[in-house]
Amino acid sequence: MSKRAVDAVFQALFLLSDVRFLLRETAPGHDLDAGQKERAATTLEKVKRQVAILEEELVR
Amino acid sequence: MKCAVDIESRDVEEMYINIDPIQAGGRLTVDAMKAAIAYGDGYSVCDNCLSPFRLDYIKKPPIAQFHADLAAWLNMDAVRVVPGARRGFQAVASTYVEKGDPVIVTALAHYTEFVAVEEAGGIPREIPKDAKNHITPDAAAEKIEAVIREFSKTPPLLFIDHVDYQFGNVHDVAGIIKVAHQYDIPVLVNGAYSVGIMPVDGKALGADFVVGSGHKSMAAPAPSGLLATTNEHAQRVFRTTQAKGDVTGRTFGIKEVEMMGCTLMGVTVVGMMASFPHVKERVKHWDTEVAHSQAVTDALLSIEGTKVLSDYPRQHTLTRIDTRESFDKVAQQHKKRGYFFSSELKKRGITGVIPGSTRVWKYNTFGLTEKQIRHVGESFVEIARENGLNIV
Numbered sequence: 001m002s003k004r005a006v007d008a009v010f011q012a013l014f015l016l017s018d019v020r021f022l023l024r025e026t027a028p029g030h031d032l033d034a035g036q037k038e039r040a041a042t043t044l045e046k047v048k049r050q051v052a053i054l055e056e057e058l059v060r
Numbered sequence: 061m062k063c064a065v066d067i068e069s070r071d072v073e074e075m076y077i078n079i080d081p082i083q084a085g086g087r088l089t090v091d092a093m094k095a096a097i098a099y100g101d102g103y104s105v106c107d108n109c110l111s112p113f114r115l116d117y118i119k120k121p122p123i124a125q126f127h128a129d130l131a132a133w134l135n136m137d138a139v140r141v142v143p144g145a146r147r148g149f150q151a152v153a154s155t156y157v158e159k160g161d162p163v164i165v166t167a168l169a170h171y172t173e174f175v176a177v178e179e180a181g182g183i184p185r186e187i188p189k190d191a192k193n194h195i196t197p198d199a200a201a202e203k204i205e206a207v208i209r210e211f212s213k214t215p216p217l218l219f220i221d222h223v224d225y226q227f228g229n230v231h232d233v234a235g236i237i238k239v240a241h242q243y244d245i246p247v248l249v250n251g252a253y254s255v256g257i258m259p260v261d262g263k264a265l266g267a268d269f270v271v272g273s274g275h276k277s278m279a280a281p282a283p284s285g286l287l288a289t290t291n292e293h294a295q296r297v298f299r300t301t302q303a304k305g306d307v308t309g310r311t312f313g314i315k316e317v318e319m320m321g322c323t324l325m326g327v328t329v330v331g332m333m334a335s336f337p338h339v340k341e342r343v344k345h346w347d348t349e350v351a352h353s354q355a356v357t358d359a360l361l362s363i364e365g366t367k368v369l370s371d372y373p374r375q376h377t378l379t380r381i382d383t384r385e386s387f388d389k390v391a392q393q394h395k396k397r398g399y400f401f402s403s404e405l406k407k408r409g410i411t412g413v414i415p416g417s418t419r420v421w422k423y424n425t426f427g428l429t430e431k432q433i434r435h436v437g438e439s440f441v442e443i444a445r446e447n448g449l450n451i452v
Contacts, residue, residue, distance in 0.1 A: 014094045021090040023074040025429060028409020 005057035012050035018043050072411060077432045080412030081378055082225075084426035085257045085277035088331065092279055095334035096327050104326045112314045115322040115329070116140060126333045133340060134255065134270055136262040136288035140298060140316070141274070141324045141332060145252045146172035148271035148287035150179060151318035152248050153217065155297045157182040162211045164203060164240075166195045168224035168231075170250060177219075185215070192371070193227045195220065197235035204243050218245050222260070223253035227370040228378030228422075230254075237266040246293065252276050253378060255286070256339045257426055258346040268293055274328065279335035284328040342427075352433045353377040353425045359437030364450035365389065369420065377426040388418040390447040401443070408439040 022040060026032055032040060063069040072078055073087060088096070099105065108120040116127045131139040142148045149172055157163055159181030165173050167189040177184045187195050187203040200218070207215055218240045222233050237247045246268035254260050255272030256279070262270045274284025289297055298319070301312045315321040324332070342349075353374045360366050365385030370376070387401050394400040398416040405413055413421055425433060441451060 010098065013097050017090055017093040017097065020074065020093065024087075027074060027432070028076050028435075 002057045005054055008050040008053040008057070012047050012054070015043050015047045015050065019047075076406070076409050076411040077428060077436060078412045079410065079423040079425060079428075079436060081228075081422040081424045082276060083412065084377065084424035085253070085279070086273075086275040086282070087279060087427055088281070089279045089335040089338040091334040091338065092281070092331040095330045096281060099327045099330040102326055105329060106325060114314055114316075115325065121330060121333065123329060123333070126329075126336065129336065130286060131288060134260060134262045134272075134286075134288045135264065136267070136270055137291040138294040138298065139286055139288040140319055141329050142271075142285045142287050142319070143323055143328070144275065144283035145170075145250065145271045145273040145285040146176065147283075147323075148269070148285055149173050149176035149219070149248065149250070151287055152269050152271075152297055153177050153180040153182065154318060155299075156180075156216045156246065158216070161213070161217075162207045162215045164200070164207065164215050164218040164245070166220060166224075168193070168195060168221055168226050168229075169219055170221065170225055170252065173219045173221075173250065182217075183211075185210075193224075193229055193369070195224075195231050195236065197232055197239045200236045201239045201242075204240065204245065208243075214243055215245055218247045219250060220247060221250040221253070222255075222265075223251075223258075223376055223378070225253060225378070227380050228253065228374075228376040228424075229371045230375045233267070234265050241266065252285075253376070257343060257349070257377070259343050262288060262290075269297070274332045278332055278339050280332040281328050284324055284332050286332075349377050349426055350374055352428060352430075353379060355433055356423070356425050356437045356440070357381070359440050362441060362451050363387075363444040364452050378422060378424045380420065380422050382420050384419045386444065386449050387447075390449065391418040394447075400447075404443045404446075405439065408435070408442075410436055410439055 022036060023030060061069045105118060105121060105123060109118050115123060117124050127139050131137060153176040157177060157180035161182045162185050163177045163182040164187060165184045166187045174184050185207045187199050190196055220233055220236050223230050233249055240247045248269040248271060249265060249267040251260055251270050252273040256277035268290060270288040272278060272286045274280030275282035298316050300314045301317050304311050357368055357374050357379055360381055361368060363386045367382040369380040369382050391398040391400060396403055398418045401418045402413050402415040413423060445451060
């Protein structure tokens with residue numbers, strides 16, 4: 001049982017929900033201001049870390 | 061993109077500014093989206109359901125605390141979550157109305173109030189609206205008197221919509237309740253368009269029951285809602301079952317008759333709970349929401365021939381507008397007829413106006429950002445200008 005993998009799945013989905021919310025806030029143009037771009041970048045970096053954990057736990 | 065076999069993913073809120081009159085207050089918060097991911101399974105909140113085995117006693121997730129917090133927030137004594145406001149109406153009507161009883165509703169009441177009365181065997185009688193589309197305490201008093209004369213008995217219940225769905229007008233609920241209480245008639249306040257988007261204080265209103273809609277105004281998945289009441293009425297409307305099996309001798313503990321036992325056993329209640337901190341915060345910014353509504357309404361009114369049918373200045377984010385002398389004139393000459401309007405809006409990333417509507421229609425600006433509000437207002441004006449309407 002990999003609790004670490006399960007947590008990473010949830011964490012990644014939650015982070016992607018933050019991105020989804022950002023898309024809603026900025027609809028229809030999705031023209032992000034500087035602060036929103038920074039939020040997006042930080043969130044996507046965190047998503048990558050969770051995906052890396054999943055690769056480590058499930059694939060390697 | 062499909063999310064399952066024949067089901068398209070819904071990306072309306074991501075791709076467009078949605079001004080649909082009934083959808084605005086029910087858009088999920090980001091925390092509700094996350095809760096929906098974690099609690100999508102059917103009986104997902106029941107993992108730690110311990111004796112006495114009822115939803116509002118569950119401590120993990122903190123559903124019991126949520127019930128207490130909801131009651132305190134509404135300044136009422138007891139709350140149950142229900143599958144939509146209509147189930148709150150149904151529970152109260154089923155408890156208080158006997159076959160043949162007259163029940164007071166209003167000329168602006170939602171149809172589910174009528175249906176709840178009908179199911180209980182009651183006979184609805186409407187308080188008429190005045191010329192300004194308001195339900196007034198005086199009209200309530202006149203109707204109560206007329207109904208007592210007609211039926212030779214006092215109605216057991218009165219429904220009043222805090223904010224009506226037709227005009228988005230805010231009614232003098234406290235005044236109407238005061239009148240009803242002079243006749244000892246309990247009052248149910250339909251807060252489907254108020255609880256969760258604007259401040260509501262049940263005791264200050266004098267309400268016997270406050271009903272809210274999770275999916276309409278509390279940023280929760282459907283079907284969800286709440287029924288709040290006072291200590292005086294809680295014992296009756298939340299009475300527990302006395303049923304006993306004649307063969308098995310089974311009894312059913314503290315399950316509540318009107319709730320049919322438990323109500324929201326999964327994503328609906330958790331969605332409500334996840335959004336609740338945001339909901340409590342957002343009602344404090346109601347003035348900003350009303351200002352946004354006003355800005356869009358003013359943009360529409362700058363188009364010659366357009367009239368607002370709701371109260372003006374606006375006091376709510378739901379608005380009914382009459383464009384028979386503006387956009388409908390364009391529609392009569394346009395090759396797309398009435399569909400030109402929704403089509404032009406869609407081109408600009410705006411949705412939620414019924415396709416084909418150019419006469420009398422509604423929109424709701426709740427929850428939009430400043431930038432989105434500006435875009436909506438400017439888009440209406442731009443469409444008008446491009447189609448030869450005068451801007452005044």
